[in-house]
Amino acid sequence: MILMYTSFGCTSAIKAKAWLKENNLNFVEKNIQSTLLNKEEIKYLLQRCPNGTDDIISTRSKAFKTLGKDIDDLTVNDLVNFIQENPTVLKRPILLDHDSFVVGFDNDEITAFVPSETRNVFGNE
Numbered sequence: 001m002i003l004m005y006t007s008f009g010c011t012s013a014i015k016a017k018a019w020l021k022e023n024n025l026n027f028v029e030k031n032i033q034s035t036l037l038n039k040e041e042i043k044y045l046l047q048r049c050p051n052g053t054d055d056i057i058s059t060r061s062k063a064f065k066t067l068g069k070d071i072d073d074l075t076v077n078d079l080v081n082f083i084q085e086n087p088t089v090l091k092r093p094i095l096l097d098h099d100s101f102v103v104g105f106d107n108d109e110i111t112a113f114v115p116s117e118t119r120n121v122f123g124n125e
Contacts, residue, residue, distance in 0.1 A: 001026055001027065001028060001097065002020065002025060002026065002027035002028070002095055002096070002097045002113055003027070003028050003030065003095070003096055003097065004016060004017065004020070004027050004028070004029050004030070004093050004094070004095045005030050005031075005032050005045075005090065005092060005093060005094040005095075006029055006030070006031055006032070006092055006093045007031060007032050007033045007087075007088065007092050008031065008033055008034075010092045010093060012092060012093055012104050012105040013092055013093035013105070015105045016093045016095060016105045016110060017029065017093075019105070019107075019110055020110075020113070023113075023114060025113055025114070027095075032087040032088070032090060032092070033087060033088065036084070037083065037084055037087055038084075039080050039081075039084060042080045042083050042084060043076070043080055045090075045094065045096075046076070046079070046080070048096060048101045049101070050101070053071055053079070055091075055101075055103055056090050056091050056094060056103055057071060057083075057089055057090065057091070058089055058090065058091045059071070061088055061089050062088070063086035063088050063089040064086075064089050066086075067082065091103050091104060092104075093105065095110070095113065097113060099112075100112035100113055
């Protein structure tokens with residue numbers, strides 16, 4: 001099952017949702033503005049980032065600018081608390097399942113959620 005973190009009015013999330021539906025992929029949507037992220041969930045997202053916090057933290061967001069610190073100066077607990085209190089600092093959408101982790105909407109990257117046997121069929125046509 002794919003888990004997709006979104007927010008209200010996020011055009012990339014709307015595109016990702018439409019793509020998942022078109023490709024008959026089951027997903028659960030979690031709106032970060034209406035559902036509180038728990039600390040374990042935030043830690044799990046941070047652990048899944050292959051390139052560190054740059055993968056999911058929007059340094060251009062208003063929330064990040066109010067931080068007034070370099071993100072590298074925060075402890076993990078401080079970062080988790082900051083994200084929990086300011087969920088809009090997260091880039092969106094964030095899509096993940098057991099094997100794949102994709103941030104934003106990209107036509108090529110999102111295909112990681114198509115089962116490998118299906119991808120092989122498409123590649124052989």
